[in-house]
Amino acid sequence: MKSPRPVISTKPTYKGTVNASKGAAPERPSLLRSWQRYLRASLLPPALFLLGLALLWALMARMMHTTLMPSLREIALEMKRIIVNEDALGHIGLTLERIVLGCALAFLISLAVGIPAGRNRWLEAFFRPGIVLGLTIPGLVWALLCVIWFGVNWKSPVVALALGVSPALTVNAIQGVRAVDYSLIEMAHVFRLSPTARLRHLWFPAMAPFLLSGVRTGLSLAWKVIVLVEIFGMSSGVGYELNQEFSSQNVAGVLAWTVIFGGVMGVIEYGLIQGIERNITRWRRRATV
Numbered sequence: 313m314k315s316p317r318p319v320i321s322t323k324p325t326y327k328g329t330v331n332a333s334k335g336a337a338p339e340r341p342s343l344l345r346s347w348q349r350y351l352r353a354s355l356l357p358p359a360l361f362l363l364g365l366a367l368l369w370a371l372m373a374r375m376m377h378t379t380l381m382p383s384l385r386e387i388a389l390e391m392k393r394i395i396v397n398e399d400a401l402g403h404i405g406l407t408l409e410r411i412v413l414g415c416a417l418a419f420l421i422s423l424a425v426g427i428p429a430g431r432n433r434w435l436e437a438f439f440r441p442g443i444v445l446g447l448t449i450p451g452l453v454w455a456l457l458c459v460i461w462f463g464v465n466w467k468s469p470v471v472a473l474a475l476g477v478s479p480a481l482t483v484n485a486i487q488g489v490r491a492v493d494y495s496l497i498e499m500a501h502v503f504r505l506s507p508t509a510r511l512r513h514l515w516f517p518a519m520a521p522f523l524l525s526g527v528r529t530g531l532s533l534a535w536k537v538i539v540l541v542e543i544f545g546m547s548s549g550v551g552y553e554l555n556q557e558f559s560s561q562n563v564a565g566v567l568a569w570t571v572i573f574g575g576v577m578g579v580i581e582y583g584l585i586q587g588i589e590r591n592i593t594r595w596r597r598r599a600t601v
Contacts, residue, residue: 354586358578382564390568400553404576407542407549410466411534414473418530419523421478426485427515436486446479451537459545469541469549476537477530484529488522489515524589528581535577 366384373383394400429436451472458472492514500510542551550573557565 354582358582380563382567386564387567387571390562390564391572394553394565394568394572400572403549403553404573407538407551407573408576410469410538410541410549411473411531413466414470414538415477415527415530415534417470417474418476418478418481419527421474422481422485422526425478426482427489429482430486430489439482443479443482446475447483449476451476451533452540455537455540455544458541464545464547468545469538472541473534473537477533480529480533481523481526484522484526485519488519491522492518521589524585527585531577531580535573 369381370384373381425439429439454472454475455468458468458475462468462471496514496518500514505513538549539551539554542549543555546552550569554566554569557569
């Protein structure tokens with residue numbers, strides 16, 4: 313009686329797969345390697361851009377040799393003076409608080425309008441003139457109107473930010489709703505998912521990249537609007553300090569406040585928003601070639 317011939321597998325083996333017979337675990341990149349890859353991909357390009365921008369500014373300041381374009385050393389001295397001053401952190405904190413409140417209100421408005429408008433063509437046509445009008449009106453107009461309407465209090469910057477930022481966020485929310493695969497929508501209907509479950513498991517994951525893009529746009533618009541409101545109608549905040557430096561014709565002081573708050577917004581972008589984006593979009597497949 314012939315013994316059965318052994319079966320030889322012809323399937324190719326790949327590096328990193330689990331070998332069931334030997335119980336070997338898949339290879340994972342070390343923490344140091346992952347950190348080095350993150351530095352090269354995320355932090356090195358903007359650092360090189362900022363270095364090039366600083367060198368270009370230094371070259372232009374040396375060529376023009378005027379007080380209207382201060383040198384990097386003068387700007388650095390003004391930044392040191394501002395940071396040492398205890399009131400500076402208070403002004404930055406107040407501006408950030410107003411930005412957070414205004415953007416949060418704009419975010420809620422954009423979701424309340426964008427999700428129904430993305431699902432219903434009639435509602436989109438109904439809200440479209442308001443969205444276009446909101447995108448067209450400059451932030452200066454909202455700043456002036458809110459100071460007139462609400463006076464010098466916390467409502468002026470918050471409402472001005474919400475009015476100036478919500479149209480851009482609404483456009484992103486509508487695009488995010490339309491990007492959802494309709495087979496998933498039909499599946500949610502067949503399984504009779506509750507509205508809360510649909511928002512949590514369907515709409516928010518699919519809309520997350522569009523909403524994060526809108527948040528980035530909203531923060532850039534918020535910085536412009538809040539400065540105008542604080543210049544015209546507030547006695548505190550970064551905009552107020554910029555107005556004080558402008559009144560004293562201190563160009564280096566204006567640039568120093570701009571660089572400081574730009575750095576704060578950069579920390580929010582690279583330290584907070586990108587971290588949230590990596591966390592909530594980790595399920596999305598990325599190309600490896």
